[in-house]
Amino acid sequence: MATGSRAAPARMIPAGTLDTASAALDPGPDSTSASRWRRVLGVVGNNADEPASDRILRRLGSTFAIAGMIAAVVELPEIADQSRFAPLGWTVLAFALAFGWSPVLAIASVGMSRRVIQAVAGTAAISYLVAMALIPFAYRQPVTDATSVWLYRVFALGVLAAALAWRRPIAVCYLVFGGAVAAVANMDVVPHGTNWSLLSDFARSVGLCALFLWCAVYARAAAARVDRESAIASSRAAAVAGAAARDRERARFAALIHDAVLSTLLDASRTGTDSPVLRKQAERTLAQLDELRGGGTEPDRLNAQAAVGFLRAAVHEVNQGIVFGARRWSGVDDLRLPVDAAGTIAAALAEAVRNSLRHATVPGRAVQRAVTVTVSAGGIRVVFRDDGAGFDPAKVPVDRLGISVSILGRMRRLPGGAAFVESQPGEGTSVTLVWGSDG
Incomplete structure (x- = not known):
């Protein structure tokens, strides 16, 4: 068994590897620009250690975005029919405000940061309220052959977007305020509306959307709880590992004190005179103490x-x-x-x-x-x-x-x-x- 160090054998590197490695170590202008744009857009890479709250936010964002696009397709015939009672430009604007952010939310939920996803969801929720508030000013005459205006039926999309964008108290306030706006707008557009129908529309929209809001809020709260428990478990594991490392170092130090320091002192007390053997033993013990203090070994x-x-x-x-x-x-x-x-x-x-x-x-x-x-x-x-x-x-x-x-x-x-x-x-x-x- 050789005691000296040997040079590592040379390895053959396939052609092109050096160029690739050099490019990775020395990013050019294109790479710098790409990184800058990634930071501006909030793009994140694949991260296996992403918190559970961020993962559930992405999944909910993708689900709600797909639901919005499906609702747009399903409601399209009714939207076309009710467009007879309002200017075409307003119908297009309302459609864009209500459904236009769904594809954007889907894209953001795939690879962008939490901040970007919540910003898109908040914009979508506000856009829905703006479209609903414009209903009384857009319809020139009541919709005589419908039981409700089409925006009233997709109020859940605004509530789900609010559940993604804001904390629970704000999302609940959005549910109540948005439900009231939707009920008033629906009564203003649909004929033979009464106070009882206004209260019924409000209760129906808020009651149905409260279920969706509760599911979204509960899912996010559960993910946040998982993150907290993971952090506590990691902290405990780190504390246990630290204690184990300290115990091992204490055992090493005790063994060194017993085997080297005490034996050196014992030999010195017995010899009483200068001894080359004792001098070498003392030097070796001091070197071992320096090595222990330096912590050069793996813990x-x-x-x-x-x-x-x-x-x-x-x-x-x-x-x-x-x-x-x-x-x-x-x-x-x-x-x-x-x-x-x-x-x-x-x-x-x-x-x-x-x-x-x-x-x-x-x-x-x-x-x-x-x-x-x-x-x-x-x-x-x-x-x-x-x-x-x-x-x-x-x-x-x-x-x-x-x-x-x-x-x-x-x-x-x-x-x-x-x-x-x-x-x-x-x-x-x-x-x-x-x-x-x-x-």
Whole structure:
């Protein structure tokens, strides 16, 4: 395994790739102009992280726009028939004010920003009110063969546009005010109108459109609630991740203090004189402290030294008397052991130690137990051995889960992990835990 750094092999780049990359890194005037126009028009790109409130606004905008265009086609015969009682120019103007913004809203809902969609919807709602308010001045004579003017029947389009454009209180005010305007205009144009028919027209238009308004407002409120819950969940996840990172850094620091600082101070107190070995150990400890302060390692992975300290702490937490040794191969600085993998290995190792303390005792003599950790750039190998009573693995009852689940099963579920248990009666036991990186 090479210890030095090697130059990365050259890659052949297909023809045309360099030109494309250069164009992407150095946008020309056309690209700048396009970006400027995109900002002016409020065009947004594909964004998978778009808030739920914006997504539902787009879907509602597209739905309401399509409904408006369908209503225009359905009402066209009635509009043509009632145009006999009003100037043609006013009919065209009213048709444009009532339905002309539907295609614009459909386009805006596809790729433009929330601000643009709401602006178009608000303009459409106001345009509908303007067209309705002009009815008494446009019709030269009452519409004798109709039960209602055509604009009265499409009042829901204005209410839906208001639900998109404004907050709920304003949209409700629009519903009440627009319903009153529509009822008055309808009574003025359609003959034999009475006060009772005016109240009936108002109740009919407001009652029907209130249902549409409630659906639109509820959908937007639900999407906003999803955004709030997502933000809370993200904040909690960030807090948990931060706490976990602080715990890992605290464990690394504690391991460094135990393994390097305290041992250096202990050797210094014992030696009492200047020692080249002690001087080198102190220099190495200071370098490790500088590296820890600099935070050069990845927060969710352990390097060789941190991994060894982590496993040593797990073993000595079970029993301080177990001998712990480590061997490092060349290139160990390249080890990046995931924290989750380190936790799994430490848990399996601690279970092996506990099993040995429970079952490997030999009457009349002390059982020797030792852990050896071998670290390389590509992985880590942990071996726990004892010279105790030993056992026959084939005769272990199936309900004894210490080996099958807590050691073998745990390492089997770890990506890149493996475990082996070797033992014979009277010959002691050896537990080997292995982890290797994928790449």
